Each structure stands twice: as structure tokens, then as C-alpha cells.
Amino acid sequence: xxxxxxxxxxxxxxxxxxxxxxxxxxxxxxxxxxxxxxxxxxxxxxxxxxxxxxxxxxxxxxxxxxxxxxxxxxxxxxxxxxxxxxxxxxxxxxxxxxxxxxxxxxxxxxxxxxxxxxxxxxxxxxxxxxxxxxxxxxxxxxxxxxxxxxxxxxxxxxxxxxxxxxxxxxxxxxxxxxxxxxxxxxxxxxxxxxxxxxxxxxxxxxxxxxxxxxxxxxxxxxxxxxxxxxxxxxxxxxxxxxxxxxxxxxxxxxxxxxxxxxx
Amino acid sequence: xxxxxxxxxxxxxxxxxxxxxxxxxxxxxxxxxxxxxxxxxxxxxxxxxxxxxxxxxxxxxxxxxxxxxxxxxxxxxxxxxxxxxxxxxxxxxxxxxxxxxxxxxxxxxxxxxxxxxxxxxxxxxxxxxxxxxxxxxxxxxxxxxxxxxxxxxxxxxxxxxxxxxxxxxxxxxxxxxxxxxxxxxxxxxxxxxxxxxxxxxxxxxxxxxxxxxxxxxxxxxxxxxxxxxxxxxxxxxxxxxxxxxxxxxxxxxxxxxxxxxxxxxxxxxxxxxxxxxxxxxxxxxxxxxxxxxxxxxxxxxxxxxxxxxxxxxxxxxxxxxxxxxxxxxxxxxxxxxxxxxxxxxxxxxxxxxxxxxxxxxxxxxxxxxxxxxxxxxxxxxxxxxxxxxxxxxxxxxxxxxxxxxxxxxxxxxxxxxxxxxxxxxxxxxxxxxxxxxxxxxxxxxxxxxxxxxxxxxxxxxxxxxxxxxxxxxxxxxxxxxxxxxxxxxxxxxxxxxxxxxxxxxxxxxxxxxxxxxxxxxxxxxxxxxxxxxxxxxx
Numbered sequence: 159x160x161x162x163x164x165x166x167x168x169x170x171x172x173x174x175x176x177x178x179x180x181x182x183x184x185x186x187x188x189x190x191x192x193x194x195x196x197x198x199x200x201x202x203x204x205x206x207x208x209x210x211x212x213x214x215x216x217x218x219x220x221x222x223x224x225x226x227x228x229x230x231x232x233x234x235x236x237x238x239x240x241x242x243x244x245x246x247x248x249x250x251x252x253x254x255x256x257x258x259x260x261x262x263x264x265x266x267x268x269x270x271x272x273x274x275x276x277x278x279x280x281x282x283x284x285x286x287x288x289x290x291x292x293x294x295x296x297x298x299x300x301x302x303x304x305x306x307x308x309x310x311x312x313x314x315x316x317x318x319x320x321x322x323x324x325x326x327x328x329x330x331x332x333x334x335x336x337x338x339x340x341x342x343x344x345x346x347x348x349x350x351x352x353x354x355x356x357x358x359x360x361x362x363x364x365x366x367x368x369x370x371x372x373x374x375x376x377x378x379x380x381x382x383x384x385x386x387x388x389x390x391x392x393x394x395x396x397x398x399x400x401x402x403x404x405x406x407x408x409x410x411x412x413x414x415x416x417x418x419x420x421x
Numbered sequence: 422x423x424x425x426x427x428x429x430x431x432x433x434x435x436x437x438x439x440x441x442x443x444x445x446x447x448x449x450x451x452x453x454x455x456x457x458x459x460x461x462x463x464x465x466x467x468x469x470x471x472x473x474x475x476x477x478x479x480x481x482x483x484x485x486x487x488x489x490x491x492x493x494x495x496x497x498x499x500x501x502x503x504x505x506x507x508x509x510x511x512x513x514x515x516x517x518x519x520x521x522x523x524x525x526x527x528x529x530x531x532x533x534x535x536x537x538x539x540x541x542x543x544x545x546x547x548x549x550x551x552x553x554x555x556x557x558x559x560x561x562x563x564x565x566x567x568x569x570x571x572x573x574x575x576x577x578x579x580x581x582x583x584x585x586x587x588x589x590x591x592x593x594x595x596x597x598x599x600x601x602x603x604x605x606x607x608x609x610x611x612x613x614x615x616x617x618x619x620x621x622x623x624x625x626x627x628x629x630x631x632x633x634x635x636x637x638x639x640x641x642x643x644x645x646x647x648x649x650x651x652x653x654x655x656x657x658x659x660x661x662x663x664x665x666x667x668x669x670x671x672x673x674x675x676x677x678x679x680x681x682x683x684x685x686x687x688x689x690x691x692x693x694x695x696x697x698x699x700x701x702x703x704x705x706x707x708x709x710x711x712x713x714x715x716x717x718x719x720x721x722x723x724x725x726x727x728x729x730x731x732x733x734x735x736x737x738x739x740x741x742x743x744x745x746x747x748x749x750x751x752x753x754x755x756x757x758x759x760x761x762x763x764x765x766x767x768x769x770x771x772x773x774x775x776x777x778x779x780x781x782x783x784x785x786x787x788x789x790x791x792x793x794x795x796x797x798x799x800x801x802x803x804x805x806x807x808x809x810x811x812x813x814x815x816x817x818x819x820x821x822x823x824x825x826x827x828x829x830x831x832x833x834x835x836x837x838x839x840x841x842x843x844x845x846x847x848x849x850x851x852x853x854x855x856x857x858x859x860x861x862x863x864x865x866x867x868x869x870x871x872x873x874x875x876x877x878x879x880x881x882x883x884x885x886x887x888x889x890x891x892x893x894x895x896x897x898x899x900x901x902x903x904x905x906x907x908x909x910x911x912x913x914x915x916x917x918x919x920x921x922x923x924x925x926x927x928x929x930x931x932x933x934x935x936x937x938x939x940x941x942x943x944x945x946x947x948x949x950x951x952x953x954x955x956x957x958x959x
Binding site: 197198219220221222223224225226227228229230233238239240241248249250251252253254255256257258259260263264265266267268269270271272276279280283284286287288289290291298299300301324332348351353368369371372373375376411412413414415416 | 799821918934936958
């Protein structure tokens with residue numbers, strides 16, 4: 159009886175959804191993602207990189223290293239010759255620093271928005287346009303309360319648009335909002351700022367000799383909140399490990415201040 | 422030698438119909454003259470059958486129902502002729518621009534490329550129909566025989582070599598290009614066809630009509646030989662349309678633009694070229710105020726119509742009229758003309774079409790055509806100056822970059838770095854690990870702040886209603902420049918680790934977008950003697 163009812167319901171659903179959904183009761187095969195390098199060895203070894211054809215969220219409070227990850231990823235992608243796009247929701251990207259970090263500015267399409275509405279529309283256009291290796295949407299300067307109001311179907315639409323394409327969609331926010339649409343959610347937090355140690359500055363009061371001190375960078379912690387990306391699929395030629403047994407615990411990495419890159 | 426002649430019957434009428442498709446198949450009469458003395462100067466066979474006669478006044482012509490009356494438009498004739506030339510050049514580089522409605526092509530040696538002369542003629546007819554004209558084509562062994570056959574016979578005619586006299590014998594004397602006086606004389610003699618003229622003894626004809634008579638005799642017999650006068654290759658592509666009623670809305674304007682672009686693209690295709698840039702020029706209707714002003718000041722000459730000009734430059738040459746129309750629409754939506762449009766002129770800078778062959782290992786990049794469309798759409802959303810790629814300026818001043826148009830330039834070898842790494846690995850060299858750079862977020866514009874100094878170093882900071890204690894400081898890093906210009910800059914930069922203590926009003930939970938505990942870059946501007954928060958490290 160139950161089987162007959164199930165069959166009847168199934169055929170009814172299939173009839174109603176004909177032309178829109180080809181096989182509503184067939185599970186899709188688990189997606190195998192191609193990954194791209196972030197340029198940060200610790201993250202790449204742990205995760206393999208960011209998945210293409212999927213949505214990745216990088217979240218964290220202000221000053222937690224989100225921009226460092228973004229700049230590093232852009233540098234890595236543009237160095238490979240890929241064309242990337244950055245949707246800057248509050249026009250806060252620093253091209254000079256990006257250039258110092260190795261981002262090929264000629265390969266980066268920078269869309270300087272003024273609000274989240276513009277940013278989401280620009281993202282839509284870029285994904286539909288296609289051909290970008292990475293589309294990064296920087297919503298970190300938008301108040302989390304505002305980003306929470308973005309309808310879930312927007313994230314679903316983005317996910318569907320990048321699916322089966324070589325584009326990696328990177329969302330930078332203070333909180334993860336895309337829910338199940340994100341294939342990878344990475345949360346960052348600053349552990350400490352690193353200052354240069356000098357003979358004069360080696361005192362208890364860190365403000366005493368400001369002229370003898372430089373900001374060296376930050377120590378940043380990264381934690382995988384959610385991941386549908388299987389552990390590293392390919393052998394990573396750069397780091398010499400396949401990372402299959404890499405753990406997903408909190409990874410820490412150091413960033414360097416831009417002055418340390420100048421010769 | 423084999424020559425093909427292209428003849429466009431009722432060329433003036435066809436030039437008008439070409440830009441107004443709704444006139445296809447209808448009787449059309451063209452007026453010319455200075456108002457109010459308008460006279461019919463051209464009409465197509467349908468209009469003539471309806472009773473229209475050349476020389477009629479406008480009032481007489483408008484009485485015929487079913488006949489569309491238009492003004493003769495010389496610019497449209499010019500563009501139609503240019504289109505015809507482009508078609509001719511697409512088949513043969515040896516071309517004579519005989520008349521505005523007549524071209525002669527040298528087909529010698531084209532058999533290997535196109536096949537038989539019939540095929541060439543068919544190809545020509547197809548190309549001409551693509552640019553909106555109906556043609557008559559004749560192929561013959563000499564230039565004049567081809568011209569006369571094209572003028573006399575409809576469709577495609579091939580005159581066999583040695584059969585020129587027989588083929589042309591039934592054509593009327595009117596097909597010959599000669600003075601009206603001579604035609605009248607021949608008419609008085611009862612000579613009505615080329616066959617009759619060719620049958621006259623040439624000596625007696627010479628005695629009565631002189632050398633012109635001998636020339637006409639040779640023309641009628643199809644034996645007149647002359648060399649081709651080659652036309653110079655033109656690279657100008659322009660289409661224009663003058664509207665009877667001004668257009669204000671985008672939709673009807675798009676329709677007109679689409680048609681012009683179709684014609685331009687067909688012309689470019691005929692020459693194996695593509696669009697590099699489009700120059701748009703609209704002549705606008707004078708506004709009401711200026712019209713009143715012009716009327717008041719009678720001594721002043723009629724004010725010239727206002728113009729709207731725009732240039733659409735494409736990063737790579739394109740020949741897709743639909744895509745070009747979309748780009749034009751987006752341009753016009755973002756910057757619409759101020760008044761209704763009276764005349765549209767589109768001029769195209771041409772270039773060699775893009776070669777789309779990419780290497781197997783070329784990194785992915787957006788399709789240039791699609792990218793251009795995406796950029797135009799993005800510009801519509803965020804503004805023209807807000808989309809592109811940044812280019813660093815040669816200065817150490819603040820905001821040391823400018824925006825430039827984005828083009829996905831081809832990469833010689835995108836995998837170069839990876840290859841270098843592999844090579845380095847193979848050779849056993851140590852690979853330098855990439856070092857992530859500390860990110861920095863710029864506050865645009867910089868936020869004013871108050872800073873309390875103690876012993877020449879910042880101790881406390883107030884901004885956006887918050888008060889923070891400086892935990893660590895680095896600076897001041899002094900820089901200045903551009904003192905010879907108005908935008909002189911002279912500033913002290915500080916990197917401050919700040920911990921904010923109190924929140925007054927502006928930092929409710931879920932609303933703050935800057936760190937309550939982080940490292941900020943603060944600047945002291947000597948010119949304005951003020952403190953500003955430039956941004957923070959992230």
C-alpha cells in the first residue's frame with residue numbers, strides 16, 4: 159500500500175515538475191571540485207585551496223586577516239595569468255598594497271561599489287559574464303546586520319551560476335551568511351600583531367619609542383567551519399605534500415607588512 | 422578579359438527604401454527642390470504604374486493613394502553607394518566606380534576562388550541584397566557591353582564572348598550614355614534599339630554625327646574597348662538616417678540603430694573587417710526655449726541644431742551587430758541625449774577581426790565581446806569611473822593610483838610561474854615560499870579624528886564617537902610632495918594599535934565595520950593641521 163502510494167506520489171511530482179527538473183528523485187553525484195591556491199601555504203596544505211565552481215565564504219571580525227587572504231589569493235591567481243574580479247562593496251581596496259603583494263593589477267577587474275545593492279548586482283553581472291578565474295565579493299565593510307538581510311535565494315542564485323564553471327566565488331564577510339550555499343566556510347581571527355623588536359624599543363611601554371618600531375605583520379588563525387571540499391585531491395607540487403591526511407584544526411599563519419617586500 | 426557590371430535601378434529610391442524597410446514593395450516617389458517648389462525627381466516602377474510622373478509638384482504627387490512621398494536624401498545615397506563599393510571590393514580588388522548606381526568589376530582570375538562567372542554574379546547579388554539593395558548584374562567580355570546589359574536586362578545576365586551584338590540588339594537606345602540631342606536625332610531617324618544603331622554604316626554615321634557617332638556605333642555593337650579606371654580603396658564606413666519625426670524614446674531609437682548597425686556590419690563583413698570604435702552623432706531637435714529665442718531675434722540666423730556625440734571604443738574588434746546594439750543602448754541609458762533626435766549618424770573605425778585561436782594552456786579569461794558588455798553593464802550600475810583596473814601613479818602621495826579601462830590582455834604563457842617552479846624543483850633549487858602580505862583597508866574618504874599627544878606620541882584617539890587608548894605606536898613616517906601644485910601633501914603617518922574603551926551611539930552590535938581592537942593607520946596633515954584615520958590593517 160505504502161509502496162503504491164509512494165510510486166503514485168513520485169509520478170505525480172515528476173509530472174508536475176516536467177520540463178523544469180529532469181530527474182527530481184535522482185541524487186546528483188558528489189561534486190568533485192578543482193581547487194585553486196590561496197598563496198598561503200598553511201591554508202593550501204590544510205584545504206588544498208579554494209574550490210572552483212563553488213561559493214567560498216571567508217569571515218571574521220575586522221582586523222582578522224580577511225584582506226590578507228584576499229590579496230594573497232588574488233596575487234596567486236593573477237600570477238598564474240588568470241583574470242580575476244573584485245567587487246568592493248565599500249571601495250576600500252588598496253591597489254598599492256595589492257601591487258606590492260604581487261597582484262597583477264592589469265589582470266584584476268576592480269568594481270568600486272558604494273553599497274551592498276550595487277555589489278550584489280555587480281556580482282550577478284560578473285558571474286553571468288563568465289570567464290573569470292576568481293570573483294571576490296568584499297562585503298566586510300558592510301555591517302553584518304545589513305548582510306543578514308540579503309535573501310537566501312541570492313546566495314543560491316550565485317551558487318547555481320558558478321556551478322560547473324571554472325570560476326571560484328569568494329565571499330568576504332564578517333559573518334557567514336550563505337548557509338548551505340557555501341561549499342567552504344573559513345573563519346579567521348587575529349591572534350596578535352607583530353612589531354619589530356629594536357634595541358630602543360625593547361621596553362615595557364610599547365608606545366615609548368614609536369620611531370624605532372615597525373609593524374611587522376600579524377599572526378592569524380584560520381578555522382574551517384564547513385567544507386564540502388574533500389581533502390586535497392591533487393598532489394600539490396608547490397608544497398610537496400598531497401595533504402590527504404592534513405588535519406582541519408585551527409591553522410595559524412603569519413602575514414608580513416608591505417614594507418618588508420620592498421627590496 | 423571578363424567584366425561584371427553591377428547596376429542598381431532607381432538608385433535614389435532604393436537608397437531611401439534601404440533605410441526604411443516599411444517602404445519595401447510600395448510605390449515611392451522622391452521630391453527635390455527648394456520649398457515650396459517641390460518636384461518629383463525619382464519614382465520606382467510601382468509609383469510610375471500608379472500614375473506618378475517625373476516633374477510633378479508635391480501637391481499633385483500626394484493625390485496618388487498608395488504612393489509614399491519622400492524627400493531625396495543625398496547622404497543616404499552616399500552611404501548606399503559606399504555600401505555598394507564595399508560589396509564590390511569584397512569580390513574583386515579591381516573595381517571601377519563608373520557611376521553612383523553602376524560599378525564594374527574585373528573578374529579575371531577569380532574562377533579558382535569563386536568558380537564560374539555565374540557563381541560570382543550570384544554571390545554579388547546575395548551580398549548586395551544583404552546591404553539592402555536590389556541589383557542587376559551582367560557579365561561580358563568588355564566593360565561597355567557589361568554596363569549596357571546590366572542597365573537593360575533584369576536579374577543576372579551573362580553575355581557570351583563574341584555574342585555581344587546579338588545579345589544587346591534588342592535593348593533601347595536609352596541605355597547608352599550620351600547627350601539627349603543625339604538621342605533625339607536617332608529617334609528622328611527611327612533608330613530605337615542598339616541593334617538598329619549597330620546596323621547603320623559607320624562611315625555615314627561618322628559623317629553625320631562625328632566621332633561620337635562612331636563611338637555610339639561601337640557601343641551598340643558591343644565592340645567598344647577601354648581600360649578599367651580603378652577606384653581607390655576607401656576605409657570609411659558611415660551610415661546615417663534623417664528622421665521625419667524626431668525620436669525621443671530608447672526603444673524606437675534602438676530599432677533604428679539596430680538597422681544601421683546591421684548595414685554597417687554587413688559592409689564590414691564584405692571587406693573582412695570588424696568594428697574597432699563607433700562614433701555616434703545625433704542631431705538634436707532645438708529645445709523650446711532656444712526656438713522662442715530664435716524667433717524673437719529675427720536678425721539672428723537660424724541656430725544650428727544641437728549635437729550629441731559619443732565614441733564607443735572596443736578593446737577588440739567586433740562584428741556582431743546585436744552585441745554592438747546592446748553596448749550602444751547601455752551607453753545611451755547611462756548618458757541620454759537631452760532632446761529628441763532628428764538625425765542619426767554612425768561612423769565606424771574598422772580593424773582586422775580578432776583571431777580567436779587560443780593555446781591549450783592559455784589561462785581562462787573572459788570572452789572579449791562578452792567582457793565589453795559586462796563592463797558596460799557594470800558601468801551602468803556603479804558609474805563609468807568606478808569600473809576598470811587600477812594603475813599606480815608615479816608618486817608616494819595618498820591615493821596614488823588612477824583607474825583605466827579593463828582589458829583581458831592575452832597572456833603569453835600563463836603557466837610560466839608553475840613551469841618555473843617545476844623546473845626549480847627538478848634542478849633541486851630551493852623554492853621561495855610565498856609570504857602573505859598584511860592587508861590594508863582604506864577608508865575613503867579618510868575619517869577625521871582627534872588625537873591626544875603625550876611626549877610627542879599619540880596617547881588617546883577619538884573618532885566616530887569612540888575613544889580608544891593607543892597600545893602600541895609606530896611613527897611618525899613623514900612624507901610630502903607636489904608642493905608645486907595645488908594638491909600639495911605633507912603628512913605624518915602613524916601605525917597605532919588602538920583599543921577602544923567606550924562606545925557612544927555609533928557602534929551598536931552588528932553595525933560596526935571597523936575593529937574595536939586593531940591596528941590603524943592615522944595621518945596628521947600639516948596643511949589642514951588635522952588628524953585623519955586612513956584605514957586599518959586586516
